[in-house]
Amino acid sequence: IAGITQAPTSQILAAGRRMTLRCTQDMRHNAMYWYRQDLGLGLRLIHYSNTAGTTGKGEVPDGYSVSRANTDDFPLTLASAVPSQTSVYFCASSDRGGAADTQYFGPGTRLTVL
Amino acid sequence: GQNIDQPTEMTATEGAIVQINCTYQTSGFNGLFWYQQHAGEAPTFLSYNVLDGLEEKGRFSSFLSRSKGYSYLLLKELQMKDSASYLCAVRDSNYQLIWGAGTKLIIKP
Numbered sequence: 001i002a003g004i005t006q007a008p009t010s011q012i013l014a015a016g017r018r019m020t021l022r023c024t025q026d027m028r029h030n031a032m033y034w035y036r037q038d039l040g041l042g043l044r045l046i047h048y049s050n051t052a053g054t055t056g057k058g059e060v061p062d063g064y065s066v067s068r069a070n071t072d073d074f075p076l077t078l079a080s081a082v083p084s085q086t087s088v089y090f091c092a093s094s095d096r097g098g099a100a101d102t103q104y105f106g107p108g109t110r111l112t113v114l
Numbered sequence: 115g116q117n118i119d120q121p122t123e124m125t126a127t128e129g130a131i132v133q134i135n136c137t138y139q140t141s142g143f144n145g146l147f148w149y150q151q152h153a154g155e156a157p158t159f160l161s162y163n164v165l166d167g168l169e170e171k172g173r174f175s176s177f178l179s180r181s182k183g184y185s186y187l188l189l190k191e192l193q194m195k196d197s198a199s200y201l202c203a204v205r206d207s208n209y210q211l212i213w214g215a216g217t218k219l220i221i222k223p
Contacts, residue, residue, distance in 0.1 A: 042118065042201070042213030043157070058210065090156060100145065100164075103211065105156040 002026065004106035006091050012112045013081050021076045021109050023091030031096045032074040033103060034058075034066060036087040043090065049074055050096060081113045116140045118214035120202050125220045126192055134187045134200050134217045142207025148176050148187045149201040151216065157201055160187070189219075197221045 004025045013019050025032065030051045035043040045058030049068040063085060065077045074093075078085055088110050092103040117139045126132040138146070145164040149157040163169055163178035163185060175188040187200055199216040206212055 040215055042215045043203075043211075044213070045210055048210070100147075100162040101205075101209075102147070102159050102162060104159065107156050 004091055004093055004104060006089075006106040006109050008109060009107070010110040010112075012114065013078075015082055015113055016080050019078045019081055019111070021078075021089055021091075021111070023074045023076070023106055024072050025074075025091075025093045025104075025106075026072065027093060027095070027104070028071060029093035029095050029104075030071065031094045031101075032068065033092040033094075034064070034074070034076045035090045035092065036060065037090060037108075038087050046076065046089075081111075083113045085111065086113045087111060116206060116212045118202055118204060118212055120200075120214040120217045122215070123218045123220065125222060126189075128192055128194060128221055128223050130192050131188065131190050132192060132219065134189070134202075134219065136185045136187070136202035136214060138183050138185070138202070138204045138212075138214075140204045140206045140212055143180060144205040144207070144209060146176075146178055146185050147203045147205070147211065148174075148185075149203065150198050151201055152198045160200075192221050194221050194223070 007022045033048045034046040047066040049055045090108045091106040094103045119137045148160040151157040161176040168177045173190045178185045201216045202214040203211040
């Protein structure tokens with residue numbers, strides 16, 4: 001693995017179903033983030049984690065949950081999917097100790113909720 | 115509220131120069147980022163400005179004026195592969211990135 005990977009690449013999901021989007025990084029970055037990207041809108045932060053064992057809410061956290069059991073993994077769970085959660089989801093990571101604290105993004109998961 | 119404004123779309127000619135503007139109003143300022151995003155792909159980091167002035171990196175340069183809440187990304191010697199969306203983001207006082215909706219740049223031969 002090099003960088004950040006996300007799975008699945010795309011998914012079609014029935015409303016009401018539970019879904020976990022996976023994110024793994026091998027850069028030993030301490031911070032990780034989940035964003036959603038919708039047409040005409042900027043990236044919006046869902047949840048973040050500054051270090052393993054801690055998480056925080058972003059701008060649009062409702063309907064989503066995260067966990068950060070270790071440095072590498074940061075799964076995002078939709079407990080009961082709704083059509084408004086149709087979006088492209090990007091996971092990102094950064095080294096909070098760096099001067100710029102640049103975020104690096106995974107390839108994304110395209111999710112459709114019907 | 116917090117706001118990042120960029121033009122929705124711009125068109126330029128191969129070989130030319132284009133300037134993409136970004137204005138921002140945020141609660142606090144801890145740096146400004148530019149990212150490039152090709153259609154269907156992830157955003158990739160281009161530049162970071164935290165002090166006023168121009169940062170040059172090859173064909174790409176980024177300028178910041180904190181007093182004006184303004185930045186621009188300058189792309190020189192445009193190539194067809196530069197056709198992409200360009201995203202401006204500001205790190206606010208909570209140390210979170212606030213993102214603009216992006217500028218879609220179309221390059222014509």
